[in-house]
Amino acid sequence: MSTEKELFTVSIYTENNIGLLNRISAIFQRRHINIESLNTSPSEIVGVSKFTIVVYMTEVNIKKVIGQIEKQVEVIKAYYHDEDDTIYQISGLFKIKSDLLFEERQIQNIIKESGARIVTVNKEFFVLEKSGKREELIELHQQLSKFGIMQFTRSGRIAVTKDEMKISTLLQTYNN
Template identity: 65%
Template sequence: MKKQRFTISVYSENNVGLLNRISGIFLKRHINVESLNVSKSEIENVSKFTIVVNTTEDWTRKIVAQIEKQIEVIKAFYHTDDETIFQESALFKIASHLLFDERQIQNIIKESNSQIVTVSRDFFVLAKTGRRHEIDEMHDQLEPFGIMQFVRSGRIAVTKSEMPITTLLEDFYQDK
């Protein structure tokens, strides 16, 4: 089987230690987590983990099955990139004088559809939301000018198809 990128969505109760146990599942199988984001979900008191891995579908299926064995996990799903709509966000901190002295910086901002978040005497901060390759491209364009700080979020994603999670949760909470 060939490796490909999968987005794993895990719906869970918000309990201490779950992230550690989930990461242990990947560690035991020597599978690197490319991206991780945890946030509240569309359902009250339910967290959503969005995990990106590059592995085979067989391994992904086994990982999801192991994750679902965790007591706090309500349900886990996996999807390919074609089955999801996804984005990442990044912040770039750049020396302020470049904003005014380098015309190319202004062109990069305009062409990348990024936003200036703040400007101070010493630095300005750009925000960029998009696909990983778009953020990488902007990073490569800004790097020759000097990036003071850079940070990227994990992937956030929604599925193109309907997710049955609300129905599953109603059933889950009725059983409790």
């Protein structure tokens, strides 16, 4: 077990109850651990939510945190995964002045080369969407910054594991 800090993706399967997000984030806060990314969504089982949290910490400490999380009544199961165990994506939206799309050939090339897609265009602005790894979004942001970005936002990580998760079987028995 490593004692060096690394990025972990934490998957938490829960009942969807008010206040649970605060209690889960407090577990990290008490340990002075910054949450790099947080996403909540429905899971593959109806009525069960999934939290996906990215944190930078040691494996020794992540095991302790998982234990604390699982003590929450509404938590069905929590897991942690290192970068090699997951397939993940984040999305970013970039709002840029419309005239640049037509006047700056370089922007068209950036869009094409980055694999971004245009979501909407009007007289004032256009919006690009890019999904991928964090580094890809950072690179696109740097390239577009030269032209001026009116607004930018990035989602939390969404992830699935490379290996089969036994959680589906557990959740099906939970749901019946």
